[in-house]
Amino acid sequence: MVRWPAEAERLDHLRAAGRARLLLVEGDGPPPIAVDRLEDWIRLPAPDLDLRARVDRLARAAVEAALEQPLVDDDGLLRYSQQWVSLPPVEARLAAALVDRFGSVVSRDALTRAAWSDGQAPGRNALDVHMSRLRRRIESMGLLITTVRSRGYLLAVAH
Amino acid sequence: MVRWPAEAERLDHLRAAGRARLLLVEGDGPPPIAVDRLEDWIRLPAPDLDLRARVDRLARAAVEAALEQPLVDDDGLLRYSQQWVSLPPVEARLAAALVDRFGSVVSRDALTRAAWSDGQAPGRNALDVHMSRLRRRIESMGLLITTVRSRGYLLAVAH
DNA sequence: GCGGGGTGTTCACGTTCGCGAAACAACGGT
DNA sequence: ACCGTTGTTTCGCGAACGTGAACACCCCGC
Numbered sequence: 001m002v003r004w005p006a007e008a009e010r011l012d013h014l015r016a017a018g019r020a021r022l023l024l025v026e027g028d029g030p031p032p033i034a035v036d037r038l039e040d041w042i043r044l045p046a047p048d049l050d051l052r053a054r055v056d057r058l059a060r061a062a063v064e065a066a067l068e069q070p071l072v073d074d075d076g077l078l079r080y081s082q083q084w085v086s087l088p089p090v091e092a093r094l095a096a097a098l099v100d101r102f103g104s105v106v107s108r109d110a111l112t113r114a115a116w117s118d119g120q121a122p123g124r125n126a127l128d129v130h131m132s133r134l135r136r137r138i139e140s141m142g143l144l145i146t147t148v149r150s151r152g153y154l155l156a157v158a159h
Numbered sequence: 160m161v162r163w164p165a166e167a168e169r170l171d172h173l174r175a176a177g178r179a180r181l182l183l184v185e186g187d188g189p190p191p192i193a194v195d196r197l198e199d200w201i202r203l204p205a206p207d208l209d210l211r212a213r214v215d216r217l218a219r220a221a222v223e224a225a226l227e228q229p230l231v232d233d234d235g236l237l238r239y240s241q242q243w244v245s246l247p248p249v250e251a252r253l254a255a256a257l258v259d260r261f262g263s264v265v266s267r268d269a270l271t272r273a274a275w276s277d278g279q280a281p282g283r284n285a286l287d288v289h290m291s292r293l294r295r296r297i298e299s300m301g302l303l304i305t306t307v308r309s310r311g312y313l314l315a316v317a318h
Numbered sequence: 319g320c321g322g323g324g325t326g327t328t329c330a331c332g333t334t335c336g337c338g339a340a341a342c343a344a345c346g347g348t
Numbered sequence: 349a350c351c352g353t354t355g356t357t358t359c360g361c362g363a364a365c366g367t368g369a370a371c372a373c374c375c376c377g378c
Contacts (some may be wrong), residue, residue, distance in 0.1 A: 028206075028208075030208055030212060031208075031209060031212045033212075033215075033216070034216055037196055041212075043205075043206070043209055046202075047187075047202070049187075049189055049190075050190060050202055053189065053190045053192075053200075056192075057192075057193055088324080088325060088326085089325085089326090090325085090326070104232065104234060104236070105232075105234035105235075105236065105245075122326080122327060122328085123327060123328055123329090124328095125327095125328080125329090125365080125366090126326080126327055126328075128364095128365065128366060128367080129326085129327075129328085129366085129367075130326085130327095131365095131366090132365095132366060132367060132368095133367095135366095146245075147364095147365070147366090148234060148235065148236065148245040149245070149247065149334085149335065149336075149364065149365075150247070150248065150335095150336080150363085150364065150365095151234050151235050151245070152234065154234075154236075154245075247335080247336050247337080248336080248337095249336080249337075250336090281337085281338060281339085282338060282339060282340090284338085284339075284340080284354095284355095285337085285338060285339085287353095287354060287355065287356085288337085288338075288339090288355090288356085288357095289337085289338095290354090290355085291354095291355060291356060291357090292336095292337095294355095306353095306354070306355085308345090308346070308347095308353075308354080309346095309352095309353075309354095319378105320377105320378085321376105321377095321378090322375105322376095322377095323374105323375095323376095324373105324374090324375090324376105325372100325373080325374080325375100326371105326372085326373075326374100327370105327371080327372075327373095328369105328370085328371075328372095329368105329369085329370080329371095330367100330368095330369090330370105331366100331367090331368090331369105332365105332366085332367090332368105333364105333365080333366075333367100334363105334364085334365070334366090335362100335363085335364075335365090336361105336362090336363080336364090337360105337361090337362095337363105338359105338360095338361095339358100339359085339360090340357105340358085340359085341356105341357085341358080341359100342355100342356085342357080342358100343354100343355080343356075343357095344353105344354080344355070344356095345352105345353080345354075345355090346351100346352090346353080346354100347350105347351090347352090347353100348349100348350085348351090
């Protein structure tokens with residue numbers, strides 16, 4: 001819940017973090033333009049009933065969004081739809097990079113940078129090997145890494 | 160725009176038809192639970208500004224949903240109605256040119272320029288071959304490339 | 319210290335794939 | 349019937365990619 005336009009800066013944070021938010025519009029100003037479906041607004045003062053209805057709807061949308069989105073936590077666990085696998089450090093960083101851009105292509109270069117932050121890439125196909133092993137670990141969870149030739153890799157749900 | 164709960168029956172029709180709808184909630188009753196993102200509600204009486212904001216947002220959502228416009232992203236993926244295929248570089252550039260002018264004719268010359276930035280195709284037949292291959296890749300997504308003889312090609316939805 | 323499992327890297331191969339050339343078939347207008 | 353245009357197939361080359369196997373390493377328990 002964000003007061004608007006008073007807490008505009010906080011709103012930016014929530015948007016960037018991909019969290020659901022309900023804007024409490026104060027004054028006569030126009031409501032802001034929602035950037036995605038995890039955002040809604042209501043003009044104050046408002047009946048408790050109405051406020052609750054909007055919060056509920058947002059909560060449902062957030063659950064929906066979270067369910068289809070995998071997550072790599074700080075302990076190197078890849079979680080997805082009530083399942084998880086533990087990943088070795090390098091693969092965890094690779095998975096994190098893929099999850100970050102879930103559904104779109106991540107270049108080999110970006111993956112290399114994510115996996116070996118120290119800078120230099122080990123060998124020319126070290127990445128291939130790690131990706132190969134990562135594939136096996138996650139396939140049992142219904143996730144799939146697709147190769148996009150000469151562009152990179154893409155993490156998606158297997159179907 | 161549907162008055163609620165007065166026009167409940169009309170609402171069912173609109174929902175079934177997949178059309179966007181804004182419920183004008185009258186009285187003290189609870190707002191209905193939205194079934195999808197093409198539905199929103201507002202409690203009357205409401206400032207004109209607020210009403211317009213909700214209508215606009217719905218309109219944008221409707222355009223988004225109805226705009227069955229394919230898209231070639233920066234990674235060479237052709238996306239269309241929750242599907243995607245990865246395209247090799249040359250075909251990706253061809254597809255981008257076609258998508259740019261989705262539904263109208265793109266000349267062979269323009270396609271050649273798009274595919275080979277230097278302006279000239281490697282062979283006189285190269286464009287045909289790539290178009291042929293592009294056809295195969297996109298047909299599984301319900302897209303179709305039609306030849307307009309001596310004019311060029313046209314990308315459209317297959318039906 | 320010693321062994322072992324987990325981890326990271328390299329090597330060596332095989333496979334797939336993009337791309338263009340050539341050849342041929344099909345089509346359409348004149 | 350002819351000719352220019354377009355569609356498809358086949359082939360070869362080179363590059364990108366996948367994966368098994370082997371090796372090097374490190375941390376940990378005994």
